[in-house]
Amino acid sequence: MAKEAKKYWLMKSEPNCYSIDDLAAEKTKTTHWDGVRNYQARNFMRDDMKKGDEVLFYHSNAKPPGVAGLATISKESYPDFTAFDPNEMHYDPKSKQESPTWMMVDVKFKKKFKRLIPLEELRQVKSLDGMELLRKGSRLSIQPVSKKHFETIVKLASE
DNA sequence: GCCAACGTTGGC
DNA sequence: GCCAACGTTGGC
Numbered sequence: 001m002a003k004e005a006k007k008y009w010l011m012k013s014e015p016n017c018y019s020i021d022d023l024a025a026e027k028t029k030t031t032h033w034d035g036v037r038n039y040q041a042r043n044f045m046r047d048d049m050k051k052g053d054e055v056l057f058y059h060s061n062a063k064p065p066g067v068a069g070l071a072t073i074s075k076e077s078y079p080d081f082t083a084f085d086p087n088e089m090h091y092d093p094k095s096k097q098e099s100p101t102w103m104m105v106d107v108k109f110k111k112k113f114k115r116l117i118p119l120e121e122l123r124q125v126k127s128l129d130g131m132e133l134l135r136k137g138s139r140l141s142i143q144p145v146s147k148k149h150f151e152t153i154v155k156l157a158s159e
Numbered sequence: 160g161c162c163a164a165c166g167t168t169g170g171c
Numbered sequence: 172g173c174c175a176a177c178g179t180t181g182g183c
Contacts, residue, residue: 012169038178061169119170137176139168 007053008150009044010133011071011107012060012141020057020068020112029109030074034082035090037102041142046077046103048144055107056145056153058133059116066118067153075106113157127152 011033013019023031036042055071079100082088095101122128132143 014169040178065170137168139177141168 004050007048007050008056008145008147009049009053009073010056010058010067010143010145012058014061015059015068016062019059020071020109023057023071023107023109024112026109030106032075032080032106033104034080036080036104036141037083037090037092038141040140042101042103044142044144045105049073049076049105051076054110054150056150060141064116064118064120066116066120066122067113067157068116069112070110070154071107072110073105074108077103077105080104115157117153117156121156122153125152125156 015021018031023029033045036045051073053073055073056067057069057071059065059068079097080090080095080102082090083092083095083100083102084097085091086093090102092101119133122131123134128134128149131145131149132138132140133145
């Protein structure tokens with residue numbers, strides 16, 4: 001069996017809820033990405049995310065919004081247990097222990113960019129044309145990123 | 160299966 | 172705080 005090529009992702013988080021600094025401050029530098037309640041985003045986590053895949057950590061609903069740094073997938077999908085707990089904000093009674101509706105992955109901190117790359121700046125970059133994040137009305141909280149787009153953004157961050 | 164009403168996301 | 176663009180829900 002040939003080893004699958006590494007894939008690239010963008011994951012959104014609201015920094016006033018959970019920022020890249022919060023991730024870096026975790027004892028294990030790792031968190032479980034709970035609370036995703038969108039089927040498309042879940043399918044990406046469940047079907048396509050593999051350990052070792054690289055992640056752009058994006059700050060949404062921030063001033064300014066933008067890519068804050070890098071992370072990696074450290075554990076492949078497993079049931080999002082926060083969906084089972086009525087006290088949890090993202091509790092979903094439809095999700096059953098024996099057939100969980102919602103899944104999550106573990107994400108590990110890799111690096112924080114020296115500067116946040118604002119969404120507005122990304123919009124100016126010609127070679128990022130077609131990126132899901134830049135599509136008008138794009139709301140998907142987990143989205144695949146092409147290798148080319150991923151590398152372009154990493155390069156921007158190192159300048 | 161259609162679609163209106165409603166809720167959420169997230170940039171501005 | 173506004174609102175456009177979605178996704179979900181539920182009546183029919």
